[in-house]
Amino acid sequence: MKIRQISAAERPASMFPLQAYAFTPSPWPPEEIERYRRRMRFFETAVNLVAEEDGETLAAVSAHRMRQNVRGLVHDMAGVASVAAHPSARRRGLVRALLTELLRQCRDEGCAVSSLYPFRPSFYAKFGFVGIPRQRITTFAPEGLSELLRVDLPGEVERLPMRDGFEAFDGLVRRLLPERHGFAFFDEARAAEFREDPVWVAVARSGGEVVGALRYKIDRHGGDLIGEELLCTGPLGRALLLEFLARHVDQLARIVLGVGTDDVPELWATDLSAVTEGKVDYPRDNAPMARVLNVPALAGSRVGSGAVTVEIVGDDLIGGVWRLAGEDGQLTVGAGGTPAATLTAAGFSALVYGVLDPVEVLTRGLGDVPAEAFGPLSALFPKQMPYLFADF
Numbered sequence: 001m002k003i004r005q006i007s008a009a010e011r012p013a014s015m016f017p018l019q020a021y022a023f024t025p026s027p028w029p030p031e032e033i034e035r036y037r038r039r040m041r042f043f044e045t046a047v048n049l050v051a052e053e054d055g056e057t058l059a060a061v062s063a064h065r066m067r068q069n070v071r072g073l074v075h076d077m078a079g080v081a082s083v084a085a086h087p088s089a090r091r092r093g094l095v096r097a098l099l100t101e102l103l104r105q106c107r108d109e110g111c112a113v114s115s116l117y118p119f120r121p122s123f124y125a126k127f128g129f130v131g132i133p134r135q136r137i138t139t140f141a142p143e144g145l146s147e148l149l150r151v152d153l154p155g156e157v158e159r160l161p162m163r164d165g166f167e168a169f170d171g172l173v174r175r176l177l178p179e180r181h182g183f184a185f186f187d188e189a190r191a192a193e194f195r196e197d198p199v200w201v202a203v204a205r206s207g208g209e210v211v212g213a214l215r216y217k218i219d220r221h222g223g224d225l226i227g228e229e230l231l232c233t234g235p236l237g238r239a240l241l242l243e244f245l246a247r248h249v250d251q252l253a254r255i256v257l258g259v260g261t262d263d264v265p266e267l268w269a270t271d272l273s274a275v276t277e278g279k280v281d282y283p284r285d286n287a288p289m290a291r292v293l294n295v296p297a298l299a300g301s302r303v304g305s306g307a308v309t310v311e312i313v314g315d316d317l318i319g320g321v322w323r324l325a326g327e328d329g330q331l332t333v334g335a336g337g338t339p340a341a342t343l344t345a346a347g348f349s350a351l352v353y354g355v356l357d358p359v360e361v362l363t364r365g366l367g368d369v370p371a372e373a374f375g376p377l378s379a380l381f382p383k384q385m386p387y388l389f390a391d392f
């Protein structure tokens, strides 16, 4: 078996049959490959690795070049996707070899972190990934927002086809990136495909500045407005977008929106009856996972106070003994010392991403954390739920 990096132009012949078989209805219609070929200009910067035997591609993995905010620091991120093996080549270690190589290569090329959407978390747990929250979906009738129509807000909302609203939308996403923990987005090459999405974008502005944006579709008269995430710089952007949604009261039965774990739709209006749920059901409704690829690159992250030395075990990328301290709210990283706790890569990533506290790291089997280390580790890495945003 030989591992080879391939270009986007090689993906249709090499990776498409594996991906289409694994992730789409099949047999697929002949025009599907042509559609895939046309999309390849958006994959020029992706890292694609394939495992070949006798000239045949047996397995493949790839990584989108993305950026992610982890505790206030924006890192290059490997967004792992397109992981698939030919059915007759499964369980031979091919994807293990490919993923190991992919993560090492992405780390060497500057990615400090990686995220993905797993078909099954226990598979990626073997590669040091830990679960982070799934986006919630909230559903409510537009009547619930009617009180917002009586407020005169300083701003306006414009509804545009995505091709016309792309700059405003993309600009807002890039502005939010340094502000929101966990938030991740694609490089320009990959993001350009969204310009062609057949969706509306509602752009909220105040004083000429974009303060909110919502991508959405309407399924039918009297039906649903299906929105993606309601993105905003603060309460004014959200209120402007909600007021815009309230104007659909005669036209729609329901509004369906994506929200983060810290959004609380029942507080958006007094009489709002909303159902907010986070459905996780593998392999389709999957909560994302994330991991750290480079410990020294975390220096400068916004953390709590104190100092603690940890040993990360069983991981070629971040294994070792690390001295971690919070100085004026910023993480410093040194090597060596006497460890107060032993962590797996997933356990360490759980603390850095803020999804588990040290007691939960212990109970989840992601480290050997003595009781004396609970306090220092939770003071340095207070729990803080990340919101990934990007779907890939």
Ligand SMILES: CC(C)(COP(=O)(O)OP(=O)(O)OC[C@H]1O[C@@H](n2cnc3c(N)ncnc32)[C@H](O)[C@@H]1OP(=O)(O)O)[C@@H](O)C(=O)NCCC(=O)NCCS
Residues within 6 Å of the ligand: 022, 059, 083, 084, 085, 086, 089, 090, 091, 092, 093, 094, 095, 096, 097, 117, 118, 119, 120, 122, 123, 126, 283
């Ligand atoms: C999931 C898939 C990519 C695994 O590829 P593979 O080449 O068979 O995986 P490997 O043989 O390298 O297995 C790597 C490790 O994962 C384990 N593993 C394999 N399939 C697994 C599964 N379905 N669930 C949990 N663990 C699994 C293996 O036992 C092995 O563990 P080990 O290294 O500790 O012994 C492959 O089965 C596939 O293409 N499935 C359909 C598409 C898919 O779901 N892709 C993932 C999208 S996120």
